[in-house]
Amino acid sequence: MNKWEVIDPTNWLEFEAGGDAFHEFFRHKPHQLSDACVGKVHSCDLVEGEFGKVGCVVIFGYAHDDGKEQSAKMVLDAIDEEKQALVVKVLEGDVMEFYKTFTITAQVETKDDIDHVTWTLEYEMLHEDVPHPISWLAYYIDITVDVETHHLKKY
Numbered sequence: 001m002n003k004w005e006v007i008d009p010t011n012w013l014e015f016e017a018g019g020d021a022f023h024e025f026f027r028h029k030p031h032q033l034s035d036a037c038v039g040k041v042h043s044c045d046l047v048e049g050e051f052g053k054v055g056c057v058v059i060f061g062y063a064h065d066d067g068k069e070q071s072a073k074m075v076l077d078a079i080d081e082e083k084q085a086l087v088v089k090v091l092e093g094d095v096m097e098f099y100k101t102f103t104i105t106a107q108v109e110t111k112d113d114i115d116h117v118t119w120t121l122e123y124e125m126l127h128e129d130v131p132h133p134i135s136w137l138a139y140y141i142d143i144t145v146d147v148e149t150h151h152l153k154k155y
Helices: 019-028 030-036 134-154
Strands: 002-005 041-048 057-063 069-080 085-093 099-111 114-125
Touching: 019 030, 019 085, 019 099, 019 114, 019 134, 030 041, 030 057, 030 134, 057 085, 069 099, 114 134
Parallel strands: none
Antiparallel strands: 002 114, 041 057, 057 069, 069 085, 085 099, 099 114
C-alpha cells in the first residue's frame, strides 16, 4: 500500500471559511460540490444510506486531468469528529483502472488558530507502470479552493 499526503506545514491548505464549514460541507452536502466546483464535479448521486453517515454510498461524476467525464462509486468508510476527518473508499469507477485500492482522507487541522485541510491518498497500484496519483492531490487542492471560494461568497 502506498500513501501520499500534503505534509509540509508551509504547503497546508489554509481554509479561511473555517474547518467546521469544510468538514460539514464534505460530510453532509457532497451533492452541492457541483455548484462549488464547476467543471470539476458534475454530479453526486446518493445510492445507499444517508449523506453524512458511515456506509453511505454515492456515485460522483467528475472531470480529472483531460476534462473527460468520469465516475466513481464511493463509500463513506469512517468519520472522526474529533479530528474532523472523513475517510472515503473508491469501490468502482475510472480510477480503479489504475489502482487495486484507492482511499481518500480529508482532515481539518488547526495550527496557531488557523484551520488547514490535509488530503491523504492511500492506494495500491495495479502494476509498477501506473503513475503515483500526484495529479489527484492537485485535483483535491483545487476542489478545496473552489469550496472555500463558494462558501465565502455564500456567507
